[in-house]
Amino acid sequence: MNRRTLMIAALLALAGLPVAAGETAKVSMDRNLFTPQHLKIKPGTTVQWVNDEKRTSHSVFFEAEGLAESDRLFPGETWSRSFDKPGKYPYRCGPHPEMTGIIDVAP
Numbered sequence: 001m002n003r004r005t006l007m008i009a010a011l012l013a014l015a016g017l018p019v020a021a022g023e024t025a026k027v028s029m030d031r032n033l034f035t036p037q038h039l040k041i042k043p044g045t046t047v048q049w050v051n052d053e054k055r056t057s058h059s060v061f062f063e064a065e066g067l068a069e070s071d072r073l074f075p076g077e078t079w080s081r082s083f084d085k086p087g088k089y090p091y092r093c094g095p096h097p098e099m100t101g102i103i104d105v106a107p
């Protein structure tokens with residue numbers, strides 16, 4: 001996927017519009033927030049979390065699903081997960097439990 005496509009996906013996400021299947025949507029980790037905090041996507045979309053902090057590390061932890069926490073992401077690092085089934089997927093940062101987000105997968 002090229003940079004322009006990623007940019008479009010990011011803009012759609014910020015506008016609250018669903019990202020098309022097969023695309024990659026970005027969630028930024030910055031100032032102890034996931035942005036967008038509520039991301040709507042189509043089934044088949046990959047979400048890529050990017051640590052945009054200057055020095056703080058974060059993780060992505062789908063605790064409610066009983067999944068393992070991601071590795072700790074240092075500034076500039078990324079972690080991805082694909083979503084095939086419709087549903088709401090809440091998650092949080094491992095070291096910062098108050099830092100939460102939700103992936104909303106709907107056709």
Ligand SMILES: [Cu+2]
Binds near residue numbers: 058059094095
């Ligand atoms: Cu964190």
